[in-house]
Each structure stands twice: as C-alpha cells, then as structure tokens.
Amino acid sequence: MGRASGTTKAPSESPSPVTPQPKRKRVEKPRVAPAEYDIPYFAHMQLNPARYPVTVGAPVGQPPFEPAPYGGHRAKKSMKEDAEDDSEEEDSESSEEEVVSLKRKALAISPPHNGFSGSDYKKAKMAGGRPALAKKVTAQMDSDDELIVQMKQARYQEKDIAQRLIDEGRTHYHPKTIGTRWARLKKVMQVRNDELLDQDLTDWHEGDDEVLAEAIAKADAEVEKLKQEIAAKKWRMVADKMKSIKPVVNFSQNACRKRHEDLEAGTAKPTPESVPDPDDEVKARIQSRLDKEEAIKKAARFTTHHQNLDNNAWTSRMRQY
Structure with a gap:
C-alpha cells in the first residue's frame, strides 16, 4: 500500500444554485399637481384677480379713537x-x-x-403770561416789542427778557423767539430810519462818523479772515478733486497751492517724463509711477468684478464682463 501524502485535498463542493431575484417594479413618481393657490413668489407682485377678490389687500378695522x-x-x-x-x-x-x-x-x-x-x-391767560400769537413786526411797536428793544439795547440776555415779560403778565415768548424777533425788529427800524434820512427828518450826530470808521475796520478784519478760510477750503477741495480724478496722486493742499504758484511764476520743476536724457534714478521714478497706476487699475477691475457678483447673486449664472 502506498504512503499517504501529508496534505489531504478537501473534496470540491459544488456551488450553490443562484436563486433568481424578483424583478423590481419601476415606481413612477407622481406628477406634481399644480398649486391649489397661485400665490405670487414676491410680495410686490399682484394677486390673480380671477381668483382673489380685489378687497384682499384693503385695510380692515377702524381707528381706535373717534x-x-x-x-x-x-x-x-x-x-x-x-x-x-x-x-x-x-x-x-x-x-x-x-x-x-x-x-x-x-x-x-x-x-x-x-x-x-x-x-x-x-x-x-395762561401760566406765566399770555400765549404767543403770530404778530406782524412793524415800526409802530407795541409795549412788548418796545420792552424787547430797550432790554436788548441794554445788553440783556434773551432768557432775562423772556422772564421779564412773564413776570409782568405780557406775552410768553421762548428765549430763542426773543432773539429772532429782535433781529426782525432791527431790520424794520433800519428801514424806517432810512426813510427818515431821505425825508431829512433825522441826522448823523457828533461821534457817529468815528463809530462808522471803527465798525468798517472791524468788518474788514472779519472779511479778511473769511477770505483766508475760504482760500484754505478751496485748496482742500482741489486736493480732494485731484485724488478723485486721478487716484494715483496724493498731494496735500499746500503742495497743490505751491505748485500752482510756481506754474504761474514759471519756476515750476519739470516732470521726470519731460527730461530728455533721464538717468537711472529718474527712470526708476517713472517706472514706480507706472507700477502704481497699473496696481490701481487691477484693484479697480477686481473690485468691480466682485461688486457685479454681489449685485447679481440672485441670478442662476455668472455674467462675464
């Protein structure tokens, strides 16, 4: 008898028969029926008048008080x-x-x-005098206006004048109203005084000419100060306008003013681009300016692109510019 080998081969098992799977029936998705109520998507759209009555958006109820x-x-x-x-x-x-x-x-x-x-x-009567009524300002002043004129000429404050009127049972003016009425009374009195001068019923008296000269000097000083303020504001506006027109420039109001004066006098420094034979330093300045302008243009295009995306975010596709 032969010797059995060390490894025994397991008997081969026959594969189990494959059971046929039942075919799945295709379930058709139900079609979505049209909406029962055709309500508009946006609030500003109008309702369908064939379905909804016109009085749907009408207010209801009555005011709480009659x-x-x-x-x-x-x-x-x-x-x-x-x-x-x-x-x-x-x-x-x-x-x-x-x-x-x-x-x-x-x-x-x-x-x-x-x-x-x-x-x-x-x-x-009201608490603290009579209520203030609309009263025309004329040269024929009543007792209330005469008191206001007298106290204002005596350098009283508006609140003191208003309190004086209240204490005497006169018209109850607000302190701010006192100042407004005093300004209108001054204009009326000035017009009346001009009429008296034309009719030779009043005169310039001794000492008035000196007061006139002093007033002119003070007015000239204030006008000169205003001129300086207006000039400074002008050059501030010039600097801002230059920046808005050409964003690469960034000159102050003093630099703009000095450049303008130099141009008027013919002593302005020439620009680097106008130099006939520029050296390396001048070329570097020109190139630096060109690089800054290009960077600003790229930033402007990038900003415009993103603004368009933000403004058109509700659309289903991206616009190409």
Whole structure:
C-alpha cells in the first residue's frame, strides 16, 4: 500500500444554485399637481384677480379713537362711559357734558380756529403770561416789542427778557423767539430810519462818523479772515478733486497751492517724463509711477468684478464682463 501524502485535498463542493431575484417594479413618481393657490413668489407682485377678490389687500378695522370736535382732539371712552352707552337717555346726557368739557379744553390750549376770534384768544391767560400769537413786526411797536428793544439795547440776555415779560403778565415768548424777533425788529427800524434820512427828518450826530470808521475796520478784519478760510477750503477741495480724478496722486493742499504758484511764476520743476536724457534714478521714478497706476487699475477691475457678483447673486449664472 502506498504512503499517504501529508496534505489531504478537501473534496470540491459544488456551488450553490443562484436563486433568481424578483424583478423590481419601476415606481413612477407622481406628477406634481399644480398649486391649489397661485400665490405670487414676491410680495410686490399682484394677486390673480380671477381668483382673489380685489378687497384682499384693503385695510380692515377702524381707528381706535373717534375724532372729537374743537381743535381735533380725541377723547378716549372709559369703561364707565361704555357701560352708560347701553341707555339712550344716559348716552345723550353724557355726550352733552363731554362736548362742554372738550370746548373748555380747546379754549385753554388750542390755537384760534373758526368760531373763536383772535381777540378772545389774546385775552385768555395762561401760566406765566399770555400765549404767543403770530404778530406782524412793524415800526409802530407795541409795549412788548418796545420792552424787547430797550432790554436788548441794554445788553440783556434773551432768557432775562423772556422772564421779564412773564413776570409782568405780557406775552410768553421762548428765549430763542426773543432773539429772532429782535433781529426782525432791527431790520424794520433800519428801514424806517432810512426813510427818515431821505425825508431829512433825522441826522448823523457828533461821534457817529468815528463809530462808522471803527465798525468798517472791524468788518474788514472779519472779511479778511473769511477770505483766508475760504482760500484754505478751496485748496482742500482741489486736493480732494485731484485724488478723485486721478487716484494715483496724493498731494496735500499746500503742495497743490505751491505748485500752482510756481506754474504761474514759471519756476515750476519739470516732470521726470519731460527730461530728455533721464538717468537711472529718474527712470526708476517713472517706472514706480507706472507700477502704481497699473496696481490701481487691477484693484479697480477686481473690485468691480466682485461688486457685479454681489449685485447679481440672485441670478442662476455668472455674467462675464
């Protein structure tokens, strides 16, 4: 008998039969039915008038308060008045009392209106004098305007003049109104004085000419100061305009002014580009200027490109410029 080998070969197993898989049925996706309500996507778009009534966007409800007579004031009904509205007799009585009370309030705090003359309103006293009314400024001044003129000529402050008017029971002016009225009174008095001069009813008196010369000197000093301020503002504007026209330049107001003066005098330094035979240093300056201009142009194109992308981000495709 032969000797058995060390390794034994396992009997070959037959492959298991493949069970056929059932074919999957293709499930058709249901078609999306049209929307039941064709609501527009954007809020500013109009609704379909064939489906929605025109009164959909109309306001609803009423204002919380009803307008009351006498000056347009509005009275809010209290809980007690709402309970009294159940009875017709009580409603009529309460409405009459309400009208009387509102009329008294209107006489106290409202400006003159139809049915309430200005003379009656002028007689109405308020806390600290009479209320201020629209009063024309004329040369024939009343006692209130005369007091304002006298105190302003005596160098009193507006708040002191307003308090003086209140203490004497006169018109209750705001301190700022005192200054405005004083300026208008000065103009009226000046016009009146010019008329008197033309009619030879008033004169220039002793010492007025010296005051005139002093006033002219002070006015000239202020005008000269204003001229300097305007000139400085002009060259600031020139420097800003140069920067906006040509972004590569960055000269100050003093440099712009000096360059202009040199150009006018014919002593301005020539530009590097006008040198006939430039050396290496001049060429380097020219090239540096060209590099700066090119960098600014590239930055401007990059900024414009991104601005276009931001502005058109809602679109489905990128625009090519």
